[in-house]
Amino acid sequence: MALLDRLELGDHICWTVDDDDTRQDEIAGILHDGLLSRHKVVYSGDDPAPVLSRLERRGVAIRAALRSGQLTAATPESSYLAGGSFDADGTLAHWQVEKARCRAEGYLGLRVVGDMNWALRQVPGADRLEWYEQRCNTVFADGYVMGVCAYDRRVFDPVHLRRLALAHPGAAGPLLPFDPETSLRIRRTDQPYGLWLSGEADMSNRHALRAMIEEVFVTRDGEPIVTLDVTALRFADTAAARVLLNAAATLGPLHVVGCTPVLVRLLLFLGAEEIPGLVVTSGY
Known part of the structure; x- marks a missing residue:
């Protein structure tokens, strides 16, 4: 295998x-x-x-x-x-x-x-x-x-x-081949400045997601807004959604673009509308 x-x-x-x-x-x-x-x-x-x-x-x-x-x-x-x-x-x-x-x-x-x-x-x-x-x-x-x-x-x-x-x-793992569809891929983007996510963001990789979002804020060098493009993200659970919300609440203006209707509802349910500077945009 x-x-x-x-x-x-x-x-x-x-x-x-x-x-x-x-x-x-x-x-x-x-x-x-x-x-x-x-x-x-x-x-x-x-x-x-x-x-x-x-x-x-x-x-x-x-x-x-x-x-x-x-x-x-x-x-x-x-x-x-x-x-x-x-x-x-x-x-x-x-x-x-x-x-x-x-x-x-x-x-x-x-x-x-x-x-x-x-x-x-x-x-x-x-x-x-x-x-x-x-x-x-x-x-x-x-x-x-x-x-x-x-x-x-x-x-x-x-x-x-x-x-x-x-x-x-x-x-x-021993009987678990790497699967990009169920793993999280994170790439830096310049236009717009931020990150591109694909695969699945969940409890199993939330620490990696948080570290990358924190880093992109630290190194933004005058960029006023960080954009997360989640168009290729197949799934995000509550743990991942909370990472996004916490980043917007504590680090600065954040635009989350390309959300599925399910992710939009999840973010709104967890209080996205109450966070100044957070913009959530549907991609579908």
């Missing part, structure tokens, strides 16, 4: 795994597709050798790819944990710099896959991983980077893993 073959640049997913063979094969597939698509590909894991071996079996000239810089395979100690701790803010800044470098080098995209077992080590800063996963969504919103965070459910506490999953717009 192909679990991750519908991923696109801009996606950031929590992938729960429980089988090493499947994990290594799927990761090799993501990296291989990226190499063929002229993307830069980055893999971080405790032991990159098995993944590289599977890439080689797919016909990739590993040494040449590593030497050219199109492929990077590193351990957490040389990536997330460089310096002996997890610096969440520094890592976010690193990905922004890496994006700019990839563009300058002519790559058409950047794919990042991380095995996240390092987070179970008692390293300084690991307690900020949930915050990092939420804020990391800003790295993906321009549609240039794809991120897959692989969490082994055999070793992560279920409650902890659930909180980490909530920080991602999308998810996949």
